[in-house]
Amino acid sequence: MGAEPGPPVLWLGGPPGAGKTTVARLIARRHGLRWYNADAHTWEHRARAVANGHAQAIRWEELPRAERWTGPLPELLAMSLHHERGAMVADDLRALPACPATIAEGTPVTPEVAGAFGRALWLLPTHAVQEQRLLERGMSPRDGAFRLYRGLLDVIEDQVEAYGGRRLRVDGSQSAEETAAEVEAAFSSSLAEGPVAGTAAERRALLRYGNRALVAQHEQFFARPWAPPAPPDAATAFACECGDTGCTEDVELPVARFPRPPEPLSAPVLADGHNAPAWPVSCPG
Structure with missing residues (x-):
């Protein structure tokens, strides 16, 4: 992102079903990076497009859901x-803290946004792998969303x-961990440059940022006037x-029960047997 404000960014692209989210979350937790998930900003971006008068965004909002x-x-x-x-993703990233x-x-x-070299990589599944993963999500080839993906x-x-x-072909022969290892190798020099969160407390704040974005995604969808x-x-x-760099545990939790802000007073979300460090005095946002 050159001399513009904001943090150094590693870009991971690809279509739905490529495994981007799984891989990015693994790498972020392991290295003390902030995880930015574009899906979590979908409704914010769509609202921004509508406010800017984007004709196709407005049309999508006005169409009956079935159409x-x-x-x-x-x-x-x-x-x-x-x-x-x-x-819009690039604008979001420029607004983040530099570290x-x-x-x-x-x-x-x-x-066009990420650039073609160095800090960008695209996961490209085979058609067979993508189809299998979309079917596992409960989608049907008859669905318009399936055709779009x-x-x-x-x-x-x-x-x-x-x-x-740069691209990495996803053919279904590797586990998520193995794919993450290949992505880490591709980004090795950038990961070495950092900067990264150095303490468990700082990593806890980053994990809360990613979790809070998932809550916002859920709430913004159901706030749409056409939503059920x-x-x-x-x-x-x-x-x-x-905040442990070796932790890959997830906690299944009703979104309505996710701890409310403000963050320093908000209880941590922890897997069984895990402990949370104190909230950082100076946190990475």
Whole structure:
């Protein structure tokens, strides 16, 4: 990101089903990075596009929910704001504290925004792997979202090819840990440069940032005027906030029960048997 304000960024792109989120969370926890998840900012970005008068964003909001996914692929791509959201992600990152470094992952991470070399990598699954993973999420090939996600694989692959970006083919033969190790190797020099959170307390604050973004994603969706009522028992997997670099535990918790701010007074989310350090006096935000 050059001389612009904000943290150093490692960019991890790819279509839905590539494994970006799993890999980015592993690396962030292991190295003391901030995890920025573009999905968690979807509704914030869509609201921003509507406020700016983006015609396709407005059209998507106005269509009945059942009709949003029935159009041809070019129309679905336009209403997805795939190209527009990359710049919004970059704006979000520039607003973050300069320390520690951030690993930013998401489908809107495009070569135009991230650049093609050094600090950017795209996970590109085979069509068979992506289809299997989308089916495991409960999606159907008859769904418009399924068609959009398959189309995004081809669009992103073409973009990365055109820009000469670094890519890692995901063929289903490796575990998430093995894929994360390959991504770490690709980012080894950038990871060595840092800066990173140096204490468990600082890492606890970063984990809370990532968890709080998941809560915001849930709340912003159900705040839409067309959204159904929020299920009171809707749960998600939050990262354990112990701050141990070797911890990969998640805590399944109803979103409504996630501890409320302000953060220094908010109880940590912990896996069984894990302990939390004190909240940092000077935290990485």
